[in-house]
Amino acid sequence: MADITKKVGERIRLLRITKGFSREKLSELSDINANYIGQVERGEKNLTIETLQKLIRGMSVTLEELFRHLDPMEKKDVLGEIMEDLSARSPEDQAVVLQLLRTMFDWEEKKHGKS
Incomplete structure (x- = not known):
């Protein structure tokens, strides 16, 4: 899978753990299969926009929070x-x-x- 797929998966895992959610809990909150969440976190599956929206709603985070540290811009000033x-x-x-x-x-x- 592409590097971005792995980065997004790792970020989702970090946010999930930070929230104190197991995969099963996030599965319940987002209405997504826990095994699928594991595949996403390992970068084995690409997300659709709809699935991404379900995940961020389940974790109560924004898209900005999800992507904030994914590929940070160089600090210029x-x-x-x-x-x-x-x-x-x-x-x-x-x-x-x-x-x-x-x-x-x-x-x-x-x-x-x-x-």
Whole structure:
């Protein structure tokens, strides 16, 4: 099988284990045969879009979460690093960081008399 098939399977296995699910539990949650899930995780089977959707719904993850670390883009700048770090945080944490940045920028502008 193609390298991408193995990578997707490994990522599915990692997410399943991280969620604390056995193959049988994921099978129940996603309505997919547990043996088939094992074949997918080993990279022996290609997934259809429909099956992929069932799996991510069963694990309560998004497509973005599934593919996030599959083939990471090269970090080219600080903003990219910040975006990557924030994408793994909760919406509440993201809001706090945004407020901190705004406060810091306001302070900087006042310090330099730009208000």
